[in-house]
Amino acid sequence: MTSQRTYHHGDLRRAVLTAALDIIATEGPSALSLRDLARRAGVSHAAPAHHFKDRAGLLTAIAAEGYDLLATTLTEAPDLRERGVHYVRFAIAHPAHFQVMFQPDLYHRDDPDLLAAKSRTSAALRAGIEARSPSEDADLMGVAAWSIAHGFATLLLSHNLERTMGDGDPEEVFRALTRLTFRAS
Template identity: 55%
Template sequence: MTDSYHHGDLRRQVLTAAAEVIAEHGVAAVSLRDLARQAGVSHAAPAHHFGNKTGLLTALAAEGFERLADELGAADGLREMGVAYVRFALEHPAHFRVMFDSDLLDADNPDLVAARANTRQRLRAGVGDRPEQALAAWSLAHGFATLRLGGNVIGDDAAEIFRGIAATVFQG
């Protein structure tokens, strides 16, 4: 849905505002009413685009998977795909937080299903026909990104730290 209102693209505005709220205060702080108030529209306007909070978070997750797929597609090799994954998580923490929390999402949403499939396809392209290596690489990148977002891994350059870890784990 790409309806626009007199003040611009409300859908985009609500998604951006929701990502800011999640990044700063967590998912529990997201309220369609508050986002509508912030946008200066009626409380029903965001519901027109998303239905409810689950719809909003699902749209945010689908957007995140599409962005992640783009990042992965631009990476050269498995290690750099891991770096791209970590960078994505650190640059888009709200998307990252909702993308993998199935309790928050409508798993049957066609946009989400398509975005997840696109991301999986990009990941598979990086590892070929080695599902165990794909899962190991994903686990390493996801775990590192989650630890970094939680303040449990420190250092100036997350990408370089991850490259070092990946080189140790995957020997090359």
């Protein structure tokens, strides 16, 4: 006679997302498997598929959540420079989201929730740019601002700035970087 264990998980979707974020933060997105996540959550191997369908669906949910978090973070900043600081702050606080968000080959690019979250993030960045420079160059300024913040955050997370920054606060180092970059000549 076999015993059948019944299991009820209060919020399996959140538990799987949290476990996936932990794995991504320590081992990277390539280490993810729905079967392993199910084992970690103590549920059947098919249970996560009810929420995410497949691995790409899980990564899509992570990317959409990341873009939502980033949009919120950006809208809390008073100006363009501080939006860059908030971008770096987001990357430090949510490194797993950050890794997934900018690897569109990992997820379903056409997912409606993802597209809506990306649109909110773009609007938050655009609002900071238009407040500073409402001109036809706003798109190029947006690319420049994003490139600086994203490049700095990526270098920071990949430990490529340790010698340069020392014990410096990443937010203050970023502010100094932007002051140097945009100093009037």
